Amino acid sequence: AQSVTQLGSHVSVSEGALVLLRCNYSSSVPPYLFWYVQYPNQGLQLLLKYTTGATLVKGINGFEAEFKKSETSFHLTKPSAHMSDAAEYFCAVRPVNQAGTALIFGKGTTLSVSS
Amino acid sequence: DAGITQSPRHKVTETGTPVTLRCHQTENHRYMYWYRQDPGHGLRLIHYSYGVKDTDKGEVSDGYSVSRSKTEDFLLTLESATSSQTSVYFCAISGGQGDGYTFGSGTRLTVV
Numbered sequence: 487a488q489s490v491t492q493l494g495s496h497v498s499v500s501e502g503a504l505v506l507l508r509c510n511y512s513s514s515v516p517p518y519l520f521w522y523v524q525y526p527n528q529g530l531q532l533l534l535k536y537t538t539g540a541t542l543v544k545g546i547n548g549f550e551a552e553f554k555k556s557e558t559s560f561h562l563t564k565p566s567a568h569m570s571d572a573a574e575y576f577c578a579v580r581p582v583n584q585a586g587t588a589l590i591f592g593k594g595t596t597l598s599v600s601s
Numbered sequence: 602d603a604g605i606t607q608s609p610r611h612k613v614t615e616t617g618t619p620v621t622l623r624c625h626q627t628e629n630h631r632y633m634y635w636y637r638q639d640p641g642h643g644l645r646l647i648h649y650s651y652g653v654k655d656t657d658k659g660e661v662s663d664g665y666s667v668s669r670s671k672t673e674d675f676l677l678t679l680e681s682a683t684s685s686q687t688s689v690y691f692c693a694i695s696g697g698q699g700d701g702y703t704f705g706s707g708t709r710l711t712v713v
Binding site: 518520522528529530531532535537538576578580583586588589591592593594 | 631632634641642643644646649651659691695697698699701702703704705706707
């Protein structure tokens, strides 16, 4: 069965610093890959996704992620953190060609940003 | 979020009572999902639907049932609520394949 691992349940950065949130998946066939963000007391919002094509994917709010097949990774980055980026971030996967299969989520990483 | 609404947003209920949560979509998406979110566990799939009257169990389906009589509505029922079902419940919709989910705003359920 596929699984998703997010390394670090809590990441703290200073405002203006690089944000790096790690996500690895276990699958012999690269799946569809997603990053979601959840602000306090809200639902989850799609940040970006990788399906096919260019392996560097740009999302909303200045975030981007790179699919690396050899490392089975899909790490999320942002060059310069802003206070408003403080939230919980979830990585998720879905097997390719299984249309209705539920997304498999990692356990989430809470990002704290200090001034 | 636009196109998907959950009701109620908050509910407090007593142990042993039945509870129904509603998810309503206006996107005409085929796939709908119910998750619960708990600290330390992330999101866990309860049930999902791949069409009207077509549903299946997720990893934490015990104590829950679902129904989908119309494309737009997906109901989650706790037959006899227990304190372990205190959680935040999210509904999500998807068009399938490379689509991600669109999530509802969640229902915070407290069982006392």
